[in-house]
Amino acid sequence: MAKITTSTLIKMKQNGEKISTITAYDASFAKLFDQAGIHAILIGDSLGMVLQGENDTLPVTIEHMAYHTKSVANGVENTLIIGDMPFMSYATTEQAYVNATKLMQAGASMVKMEGGAWLVDTIKCLVERGIPVCAHLGLTPQSVNVFGGFKVQGRDADKANEMIEHAKQLEAAGAQLLVLECIPTSLGKAISDAISIPTIGIGAGKDTDGQILVMHDALGISYSYMPKFSRNFLIDTGDIKKAVELYISEVSNGNFPGSEHIFE
Ligand code: KIV
Numbered sequence: 047m048a049k050i051t052t053s054t055l056i057k058m059k060q061n062g063e064k065i066s067t068i069t070a071y072d073a074s075f076a077k078l079f080d081q082a083g084i085h086a087i088l089i090g091d092s093l094g095m096v097l098q099g100e101n102d103t104l105p106v107t108i109e110h111m112a113y114h115t116k117s118v119a120n121g122v123e124n125t126l127i128i129g130d131m132p133f134m135s136y137a138t139t140e141q142a143y144v145n146a147t148k149l150m151q152a153g154a155s156m157v158k159m160e161g162g163a164w165l166v167d168t169i170k171c172l173v174e175r176g177i178p179v180c181a182h183l184g185l186t187p188q189s190v191n192v193f194g195g196f197k198v199q200g201r202d203a204d205k206a207n208e209m210i211e212h213a214k215q216l217e218a219a220g221a222q223l224l225v226l227e228c229i230p231t232s233l234g235k236a237i238s239d240a241i242s243i244p245t246i247g248i249g250a251g252k253d254t255d256g257q258i259l260v261m262h263d264a265l266g267i268s269y270s271y272m273p274k275f276s277r278n279f280l281i282d283t284g285d286i287k288k289a290v291e292l293y294i295s296e297v298s299n300g301n302f303p304g305s306e307h308i309f310e
Pocket of ligand 1: 088090091093225227248258259260
């Protein structure tokens with residue numbers, strides 16, 4: 047497999063090929079996922095919950111993220127590596143470029159930030175300085191206290207239209223990828239149709255350009271509970287590499303997510 051870049055993912059969207067993405071936090075899993083043919087690995091700040099046993103992602107620091115990004119980068123040959131910017135590490139544009147630099151120097155090829163139009167200037171600044179950006183809309187877990195819990199977002203028409211508008215502004219600012227988390231299937235489709243950069247869904251329905259799962263959910267070893275939008279691929283295969291290969295093929299042929307994994 048050739049090295050995967052942001053251009054590869056954009057071409058996949060144009061060709062209607064589904065993108066498979068998973069989280070990883072260390073070199074061994076990253077190597078296995080890379081060899082299985084995953085298109086992108088996110089070192090998610092979900093590590094606060096699945097590795098550290100926290101109730102949410104807020105305690106995660108940029109030092110934690112840089113440490114795990116370096117570990118993943120050591121295991122990867124071809125997969126695109128996305129480093130997640132933790133809570134309050136991009137509250138200002140200055141903080142964003144200082145902290146994004148730490149993830150890029152640890153081996154990321156792109157950084158991810160949660161939020162809508164308020165990120166426009168920050169995205170422009172990072173992209174102009176050579177740091178590709180993945181944006182993240184919907185249930186953005188760093189805002190769990192604003193949402194009053196981990197709740198599906200964008201169910202009413204005004205909020206849905208607002209999210210479509212934010213997606214367009216993030217693309218115009220230079221974002222090259224967009225994660226959509228826990229939104230109705232119809233909104234996942236509307237956003238994916240409205241922008242030309244790839245959308246990667248998690249609980250966002252079948253019509254996004256790709257899917258992402260937290261590796262612990264995909265392998266049925268989650269610390270707390272199994273979210274509705276996930277599936278245990280290890281149960282069907284009994285082997286971690288085969289489980290990830292099955293995940294990739296089920297995303298590719300449209301069997302995952304199934305109707306039991308989506309929100310209306
Ligand atoms: O932190 C994370 O793992 C994420 C994914 C769930 C998209 O942001």
